[in-house]
Amino acid sequence: MPSDTRRFTLLKAGVLIDGRGGPPIERGAVLIRDGRIAAAGPERDAAAPDGARVQTIEYPRMTLMPGMVDAHTHSNGFGDGRPGDELAGLPDEVLTLQSARNARLSLLTGVTTVRENGAKNATTLRLRDAVEQGIAAGPRMALCGRAVSIIGGHMSYFGIESTGPDEARAHTRRLIKEGADYIKITATGGSTSTSFPLRPSFDVDELRAITGEAHKFGKLTAAHCTSTQGVVNSLDAGVDMIIHCIFKEPDGVDGFREDVAERIGEQGAFVNPTLHVSRSANWAIERRKAERGLTPAEQAELDEGRRSLDRRMDDCRRMIEMGLKVVTGSDSSWGSYPLGNTPYETECLAMAGYSPMRALLSVTRDSAVSIGMGDRVGTLEPGKEADVIVVNGNPAEDVGALWNVVDVFLGGRRVDRGSEESRAGIRQQPPACDG
Ligand SMILES: [Zn+2]
Missing domain, CATH: 3.20.20.140 (Metal-dependent hydrolases)
Structure with a gap:
């Protein structure tokens, strides 16, 4: 077999939620090629082919999930x-x-x-x-x-x-x-x-x-x-x-x-x-x-x-x-x-x-x-668009973790999210008192 010379991106994290409804996967990974998901699952099942050029990004204490x-x-x-x-x-x-x-x-x-x-x-x-x-x-x-x-x-x-x-x-x-x-x-x-x-x-x-x-x-x-x-x-x-x-x-x-x-x-x-x-x-x-x-x-x-x-x-x-x-x-x-x-x-x-x-x-x-895009986005499955987010915490245990997004990939490309200061005003704050 000739070695695979295509370019891959491999995202690894402590937890993977693929969005298909099963339990979160410990030590999960998403393999991306040409903007699409090539593989997603436990690390051992999402490796790039031998000889492929791979950029690996690791998030050991974070969760990978669909955008x-x-x-x-x-x-x-x-x-x-x-x-x-x-x-x-x-x-x-x-x-x-x-x-x-x-x-x-x-x-x-x-x-x-x-x-x-x-x-x-x-x-x-x-x-x-x-x-x-x-x-x-x-x-x-x-x-x-x-x-x-x-x-x-x-x-x-x-x-x-x-x-x-x-x-x-x-x-x-x-x-x-x-x-x-x-x-x-x-x-x-x-x-x-x-x-x-x-x-x-x-x-x-x-x-x-x-x-x-x-x-x-x-x-x-x-x-x-x-x-x-x-x-x-x-x-x-x-x-x-x-x-x-x-x-x-x-x-x-x-x-x-x-x-x-x-x-x-x-x-x-x-x-x-x-x-x-x-x-x-x-x-x-x-x-x-x-x-x-x-x-x-x-x-x-x-x-x-x-x-x-x-x-x-x-x-x-x-x-x-x-x-x-x-x-x-x-x-x-x-x-x-x-x-x-x-x-x-x-x-x-x-x-x-x-x-x-x-x-x-x-x-x-x-x-x-619900919006007719289930064949393209919404889960991390082979063939779908590589829309992946990295969150600090596990949103399958606490939905509040959805606020703690640390990286966003759209079609396999990492989004430039600017500085933390520039994002500081985005979140709507509840009123101080609930009287
Ligand atoms: Zn409306």
């Missing part, structure tokens, strides 16, 4: 509490630059794939072009372009307002033509000032036109649902992912609907609960409270926010117990939740009932599958 996959980001956002209505008033050029900044922050913190959930016009599509040309640094991106919305509906300010099945179908085709990887639908109102969060937006025939068209071209769909009827309508239309999954009636009364949750399970739809974006909103008010006190209206908002979050935590716990496919999608930088903080959402899912390992899978393997 994180965040199924729900808004890189246009600032995470400083400004409403989407205000965000959409910024010019596309500014939003594209802000998106580039956010994409880089995500990557530095170990997120190697994101699914963008709605941005203004073509800003994220242009950002991806720039990343592919090496102008900007960022994770792999699954894009929807902008969300499909009704007139005045949630995120309609980003550029699409559809009426009737024909126009909804036309807009779906247009997005696919522009390069969308999947179709995001706002099936209820939301924080958009002209929308109604507790009521459905599209009619079911309009939703079916969108999902039918998307599926015809092999594209997935995901629907923003902040009311029970929105979830039901989305299920009627065969939507692949239910986002937020809030069980509320038009009068604001919330009540978990086990029958609806069962349907989600039967249809195999994924659920993206977005808990921390709500907790962030509470944190912002709590911070204000510590700084200057609250008006009665603000205190009432905080009380309602806490009550609502408790309810949603409980709903999430029930969906986890029912075996639904609950994944990490942060929703950052929406509202007060800045990008670069994906582990907060994974921690919330652990608080809602996931074991640390299941929580970890929710931000690697399962989130990758």
Whole structure:
């Protein structure tokens, strides 16, 4: 046999979590060639062929795991509490630059794939072009372009307002033509000032036109649902992912609907609960409270926010117990939740009932599958993209270790993460007191 002269990179660590669901492997290694994983497993099983040129990097007291996959980001956002209505008033050029900044922050913190959930016009599509040309640094991106919305509906300010099945179908085709990887639908109102969060937006025939068209071209769909009827309508239309999954009636009364949750399970739809974006909103008010006190209206908002979050935590716990496919999608930088903080959402899912390992899978393997990229990323297996992160600690025992990323490899290339000082401001801090 002639000796193998190709170049390999071999990463060795005290622990390897391959993201396939088995227990962590002591003294594990990942062998990389041409940006892809050639082997992953115990050190002895991941050696390079005899005679190959190998660069070996050792992390004896660290853990190797798949790069994180965040199924729900808004890189246009600032995470400083400004409403989407205000965000959409910024010019596309500014939003594209802000998106580039956010994409880089995500990557530095170990997120190697994101699914963008709605941005203004073509800003994220242009950002991806720039990343592919090496102008900007960022994770792999699954894009929807902008969300499909009704007139005045949630995120309609980003550029699409559809009426009737024909126009909804036309807009779906247009997005696919522009390069969308999947179709995001706002099936209820939301924080958009002209929308109604507790009521459905599209009619079911309009939703079916969108999902039918998307599926015809092999594209997935995901629907923003902040009311029970929105979830039901989305299920009627065969939507692949239910986002937020809030069980509320038009009068604001919330009540978990086990029958609806069962349907989600039967249809195999994924659920993206977005808990921390709500907790962030509470944190912002709590911070204000510590700084200057609250008006009665603000205190009432905080009380309602806490009550609502408790309810949603409980709903999430029930969906986890029912075996639904609950994944990490942060929703950052929406509202007060800045990008670069994906582990907060994974921690919330652990608080809602996931074991640390299941929580970890929710931000690697399962989130990758949920966005249709399970064949390329999400686990450390031969043939997949070499998106690997190195963390200090073992996140299969403590999800908090996801904050301690020490190295990031994207497609086998080590990411320049800059200095520790330059990364110091990325992490969102909880309010000082929880009064
Ligand atoms: Zn969102």
